[in-house]
Amino acid sequence: MRLKVTKSKNSASLYVIKSVYNSKTQSNSSVIVEKLGTEAELREKLNGQDPYAWAKNYIAELNEKEKEETSKVMVRYSPTKLIAKEKQRSFNGGYLFLQKIYY
Known part of the structure; x- marks a missing residue:
C-alpha cells in the first residue's frame, strides 16, 4: 500500500491505494x-x-x-500415520450450499 495525493485548485486529498495484478487481462491496476x-x-x-x-x-x-x-502457515503431515478404515474424512458441502438457495 502507498500514499496517493490528488491535488486540485483548492485542496489536496490523501488516499491509501494498493496495486493489484489482474491475471485475466495481465495488467496492473490501483x-x-x-x-x-x-x-x-x-x-x-x-x-x-x-x-x-x-x-x-x-x-x-x-x-x-x-x-x-498473509504470513505462510506450515502444516505438517505424517506419511507413516495410518487412516482408520471406515471413518469418513472428506465431506461434500456443495449440496448444502445449493439446498440453501433452492429451498
Whole structure:
C-alpha cells in the first residue's frame, strides 16, 4: 500500500491505494483502500501535525498488519500415520450450499 495525493485548485486529498495484478487481462491496476481526507481536515484532526508524515506512518502500520495476516502457515503431515478404515474424512458441502438457495 502507498500514499496517493490528488491535488486540485483548492485542496489536496490523501488516499491509501494498493496495486493489484489482474491475471485475466495481465495488467496492473490501483485500488483505493481508504480515503484519509483532505489536507485541511487532517490538520484540524491532528492538531497541526503534518498530515503527510502522519499518513506515511499510518500506511507503514497498515503494511505491517497486512504482512502479519498473509504470513505462510506450515502444516505438517505424517506419511507413516495410518487412516482408520471406515471413518469418513472428506465431506461434500456443495449440496448444502445449493439446498440453501433452492429451498
